[in-house]
Amino acid sequence: MFHSRIISLSILALLGSVSIVAAGSDHPDPETVRAAFEHRGASLSAASESSAAAPKPSPLLPFSMLGTGTAADPTDGTCSGATCDASGGQCICIQIQGNLNATQVGNAPFTASVTVNINDCTNTGTSTSMNGGFCCFGDGVLSATTGSGKSVSTLAMSFTGPVCNDPNADAGNGGDTNVQGGFIILAASSSGKFQQSGGAGQINLLVTTANNVYLAGNGVLQVVSPF
Helix, strand or coil, X not given: CHHHHHHHHHHHHHHHCXXXXXXXXXXXXXXXXXXXXXHHHHHHHHHHHCHHHCCCCCCCEEEEEEEEEEECCCEECCCCCCCCCCXXXXXXXXXXXXXXXXXXXXXXXXXXXXXXXXXXXXXXCCCCCCCCCEEEEEEEEEEEXXXXXXXXXXXXXXXXXXXXXXXXXXXXXXXXXEEEEEEEECHHHCEHHHCCCEEEEEEEEEXXXXXXXXXXXXXXXXXXXXC
8 A cells, every 4th residue: 555655646746846837838830730730631642542452441330448457657758769849858658558348359458658748737726735636738559459379469549638637536645647538540550450440539548546547438440441
């Protein structure tokens, strides 16, 4: 019990030790944002030329996932090792592992990593004695692997969204952490029967002060996507 409290307090210390302020002048350059959106159409012509050889799309399915797991102590930096783009250059990485049950995946182990920008957070309006009650922003990836041998398949997804410290949940121990994001299926990181998959939806990860994790998600999944 004492060890769990130390771990949970370490998460709060990392998140709460920075100034909880609104994002400052370190926003992306408008032209960089414009280029990112305009780039979407760059590959349309190439895709249409190869569409004749594409496999027949599978039905679009309702997708859901439920799971539990544990989180490791947060570490400094991004989970991918890329440069942290926070205004003060401070990010933390939360690594998660557990088991889930998901559409077309079944019961399978999963891993997830969440990178959190801890420089540009905003207070929720409710404060606690431990300076809890704020939302940061983050991104991450989750992958679940099913099967064995030559039948192994991995479904991978990326998500972005708020990462919030809840001031009303176990505030005396630092407050639970709630990751709320929109996800997209990553075909390039998936394998087996999911290597041409597509889809999108919402994901929620709750990390308690004892580092226990709840996972929930829903959306749509196309095992063989035409896109």
